[in-house]
Amino acid sequence: MKLIAIARAADHSRASLRRVVHGFLQVRCFQHDFVPRDPSVKPKKYKYPAFYDPYGPRPPPSEKIVQLAEQIAALPPEERRQIGPALGLKLSHPKLETISTEGMELGSAAGGGAGAGAAKVEEKTAFDVKLEKFDAAAKIKVIKEVRAFTNLGLKEAKELVEKVPVVLKQGVTKDEANSIIEKIKAAGGSAVME
Numbered sequence: 001m002k003l004i005a006i007a008r009a010a011d012h013s014r015a016s017l018r019r020v021v022h023g024f025l026q027v028r029c030f031q032h033d034f035v036p037r038d039p040s041v042k043p044k045k046y047k048y049p050a051f052y053d054p055y056g057p058r059p060p061p062s063e064k065i066v067q068l069a070e071q072i073a074a075l076p077p078e079e080r081r082q083i084g085p086a087l088g089l090k091l092s093h094p095k096l097e098t099i100s101t102e103g104m105e106l107g108s109a110a111g112g113g114a115g116a117g118a119a120k121v122e123e124k125t126a127f128d129v130k131l132e133k134f135d136a137a138a139k140i141k142v143i144k145e146v147r148a149f150t151n152l153g154l155k156e157a158k159e160l161v162e163k164v165p166v167v168l169k170q171g172v173t174k175d176e177a178n179s180i181i182e183k184i185k186a187a188g189g190s191a192v193m194e
Contacts, residue, residue: 127177128194129169131161131184138188145187149180167194 061069072080088095134142139161146168147157160166168191169180177193184191 125173126171127174128167129172129177129180130165130167130192130194132165132190132192134161134164134184134187134189141187142184142189145183145189149183 072083075083087093131142131146143154143157143161146152146161147154150157150160150169152160160168168184169177172180174193181191181193
């Protein structure tokens with residue numbers, strides 16, 4: 001009984017406290033320099049440039065530059081193509097080097113697809129070792145060899161070997177791939193280099 005009376009008293013005091021706090025939260029804050037907008041005034045319209053120029057407006061080109069641009073435009077296309085390299089030599093700009101795209105997948109953007117790939121044959125430097133098959137009697141030896149060069153645990157190596165054909169190691173050199181293939185062959189398995 002006493003406990004119920006204490007709970008009711010606490011609930012009553014909380015309710016009165018809520019009303020007091022609720023009254024304090026009904027405050028509206030205004031900025032000290034706030035001036036209400038005149039409803040009859042239309043909003044300002046700003047002119048935005050067609051594109052963003054971070055350097056700001058530039059002065060118009062000089063008459064000499066305009067004449068030079070007109071002379072270049074009047075040249076035939078063959079001579080116009082020679083202007084860039086000639087200016088590069090005259091101003092001693094460094095020659096642009098081609099960027100190697102080895103290892104990047106460019107898709108059809110590589111230009112030419114299979115025909116361009118056949119014309120330029122590159123020597124492969126990274127190989128994958130794939131386990132093709134193994135003797136059932138030599139399964140434990142093959143698992144031990146796989147554990148030796150993959151740093152896998154016994155369970156992971158066993159699951160990997162049981163998924164034959166499976167890629168055991170990727171991106172290894174030719175010498176390393178050949179040594180792995182020899183070790184697997186000695187253990188009773190058959191592996192190939194891709």
